[in-house]
Amino acid sequence: MKHYSKLKETKISSQTLYKGILNVKLDEVKLVNNKKATRIYLQHRGASGILPVEDGYVYLVEQFRYPIGASTLEIPAGKREPGQTFAACARAELKQETGLSAKSFKEILVFHPCNAFSDEVQHLYVATGLSRGKTDLDDDEFINVKKIPLKKAYQMIKKGQITDAKTILSLQWYKLNHAVAQRKKK
8 A cells, every 4th residue: 555755735816716715726736746636625715613512412503504405403503704713703603593502611622614625624512500581593594503412412323314414513512522531530
C-alpha cells in the first residue's frame, strides 16, 4: 500500500460560480502527483448547534427540511452572522428557536459536516440551567419545540427517527460523558 508523506492540494486558480448565503466555488488544484484537477465546493461561514438538557430531558426542534423532503428533529442551530462568535451564535439560536436561555454553556465538539464538498465548520455546545422566554423565529422558520426524555432520544437514534448529524453527535457525546461523570461520582 502506497504511503504519501505529504497529503496536500495546492490552489492554482479560483472562481466564484454563485455568491449568496453560501458561495459556490470552482477551483483548479495541483495534486500530490503534480497533475491538475478541479474542486467544486460550498463556502460557508460556519454554524453553531446547542444541546439544551434539563432533568433527563432534551429540547429538540422539529422543522421541515426541503432538500430531503421531510421533517426532522434537531438540536437548535444556525449559521453565524458575519463577525459573530460561535458561542454567541449558539446562544442566539437557542433563544430564537426555543425561547430558552441557559446559565451554563459548554463547547463539546467542533466538526466538519460535509468536508468533501463544503468548508463548513460547526461548533456544538451543551446548555444547562435553562430558563424560559419567547421565541423569535425568522419569517421563513416554522418550528415545533419538543421536550423529549433523553432515553427516548437515544432510542430514536437507534430506530433511525433522528438522522441529523449534529444532533446525533451531540446526544452521543452527552450520553458518553454523562455516563463517565456518573461512574466518577460512585
